[in-house]
Amino acid sequence: MKRTWLGIILILIGLAAGLVCGCQGAAQPSAVSTPPEFQVTFLDVGQADAILIQCQDQDWLIDAGTNDTSQALVKSLASLGVVRLEAVVGTHPHEDHIGGLDTVIDKMQIGQVYMPQVTSNTHTYEDVLKAIRSKGLTASVPAAGSTFKLGNADGTWLGPNSLHYDELNDYSLVMRVVYGNFSFLFMGDAGYIPEKEMLAAGYTLQSTVIKSGHHGSSSATSAEFLKAVCPKYAVISVGQDNDYGHPHAETLARLQAAGAEILRTDLKGTITFKVEGGELKLGTQK
């Protein structure tokens, strides 16, 4: 009889402990997955682009790094609490922008896929299209000037504005996202020609933060364009000691002349802008 009571007591203690652990286990994920009010994370993926925008319960990814960094990118997204991406944007089909996109599409829940109406002959591009179809998804080509919602933030597609360009970079999907008093301009690798087209179209370009086009190459970020954008911060997504001399000295000089604070992923690592209670907070992690 004593042994039975002892057994019952031990079972009750076990259940109580399980209940406590269960509560802790349930509390942890909800703490991790508390969605930020608004956050833009420029992930350090070397000489490539990968940008996460989070607003309330919506997460968007602009570009997905290279083939080489695809697994690390998925891990980084998971560590930021991302389970589902409401949209993924492949700004243009160069490997340093879409290399990891097939892996991201394979491994995560995906809502929409946006890409420009242009192809690449690479296996990397073929892999992305296969991943989209394997998941039962389709890709959309957004029209310049059209708008979208990203949680409570407002977005506008600003480019491309032509059907044909000589440079694949110039087909880049360009987007501007506004949350409260802060605005973010994501240029992909768009160069001078699309910049001129955006100016001519009369779009609102003024932005708190610009993701400089084409990794700070001298082929993008003209003084005329910068005058219209008037950025407080310029983020350059670039790899340390890259083979191409990015960012180019001319571009850095133009950004400095425009009064922008330059933030480079090769020097700062991952760069995060968080909007909380009407304030913009900048964080970096290397």
Add this chain to the structure above:
Amino acid sequence: MKDLTVIIDRFEGEMAVCEKPDRTMLSLPRAGLPPDAREGDVVILGRPARIDRAATAARQRAAEDNLRRTLKRD
């Protein structure tokens, strides 16, 4: 040994960033490629390097068909 075949993903200044069949990337001086080489060309890295025009055209047709099948139909 068989010459390596690559696809030019992009040009970055004087460098050509090429995709190898295993999806790893190779940066080569642009000067080492045929002068008329363009992004998307399939290039056989022999001596000298030469463009495989038939393979390039075939990949381009396949990519365009692939995109058509992937795009949302309104």
